[in-house]
Amino acid sequence: xxxxxxxxxxxxxxxxxxxxxxxxxxxxxxxxxxxxxxxxxxxxxxxxxxxxxxxxxxxxxxxxxxxxxxxxxxxxxxxxxxxxxxxxxxxxxxxxxxxxxxxxxxxxxxxxxxxxxxxxxxxxxxxxxxxxxxxxxxxxxxxxxxxxxxxxxxxxxxxxxxxxxxxxxxxxxxxxxxxxxxxxxxxxxxxxxxxxxxxxxxxxx
DNA sequence: CCGCCGATAGTCT
DNA sequence: GACTATCGGCGGT
Numbered sequence: 097x098x099x100x101x102x103x104x105x106x107x108x109x110x111x112x113x114x115x116x117x118x119x120x121x122x123x124x125x126x127x128x129x130x131x132x133x134x135x136x137x138x139x140x141x142x143x144x145x146x147x148x149x150x151x152x153x154x155x156x157x158x159x160x161x162x163x164x165x166x167x168x169x170x171x172x173x174x175x176x177x178x179x180x181x182x183x184x185x186x187x188x189x190x191x192x193x194x195x196x197x198x199x200x201x202x203x204x205x206x207x208x209x210x211x212x213x214x215x216x217x218x219x220x221x222x223x224x225x226x227x228x229x230x231x232x233x234x235x236x237x238x239x240x241x242x243x244x245x246x247x248x249x250x251x252x253x254x255x256x257x258x259x260x261x262x263x264x265x266x267x268x269x270x271x272x273x274x275x276x277x278x279x280x281x282x283x284x285x286x287x288x289x290x291x292x293x294x295x296x297x298x299x300x301x
Numbered sequence: 302c303c304g305c306c307g308a309t310a311g312t313c314t
Numbered sequence: 315g316a317c318t319a320t321c322g323g324c325g326g327t
Contacts, residue, residue: 180309230320
């Protein structure tokens with residue numbers, strides 16, 4: 097696999113409602129190229145964060161700040177932010193001025209496994225490489241300098257991957273938002289049934 | 302395989 | 315100064 101063999105999605109792919117996009121991103125490839133090489137993985141878990149009314153979203157109550165500014169951009173851009181020491185990556189969704197996004201929570205390694213292995217401090221277990229939002233960004237080499245990129249071309253892109261008919265989509269409550277009132281119950285987490293790279297396989301509450 | 306817990310830094314009040 | 319859309323090590327089973 098070389099970079100020019102990936103088939104990036106069209107920008108119009110991102111023009112669907114956020115909950116649909118969270119579902120349709122499953123199976124797609126997330127691809128990052130740096131001077132060290134190309135690393136990619138199939139998206140196997142996502143979460144939707146939907147606008148000013150979603151208590152779990154950074155855009156809750158229309159909090160428009162320097163950090164959340166990209167959530168208001170047109171769909172298909174990245175919204176990255178740091179959680180403790182980790183960088184998390186979101187796909188901006190919804191029309192411009194509508195602050196919605198889809199968090200990528202886990203991928204299954206495809207190209208550049210050796211590079212991912214090194215970046216992850218030679219992590220022994222294969223499934224531990226990319227089974228969390230902070231883990232996958234480190235493995236793929238995604239960092240805060242990727243804030244605001246358009247995901248239709250290198251160095252960071254979403255490309256065609258698995259056929260949607262080839263896997264089952266499961267939904268459930270989002271992770272790590274215990275302080276978000278009713279919103280913590282919304283089934284806005286999506287993952288591929290039976291995939292070993294999904295974070296928190298058993299504890300899906 | 303599971304759950305607990307401490308580390309760690311960017312952002313906002 | 316108080317939050318986190320987290321991670322990994324450790325100890326018990």
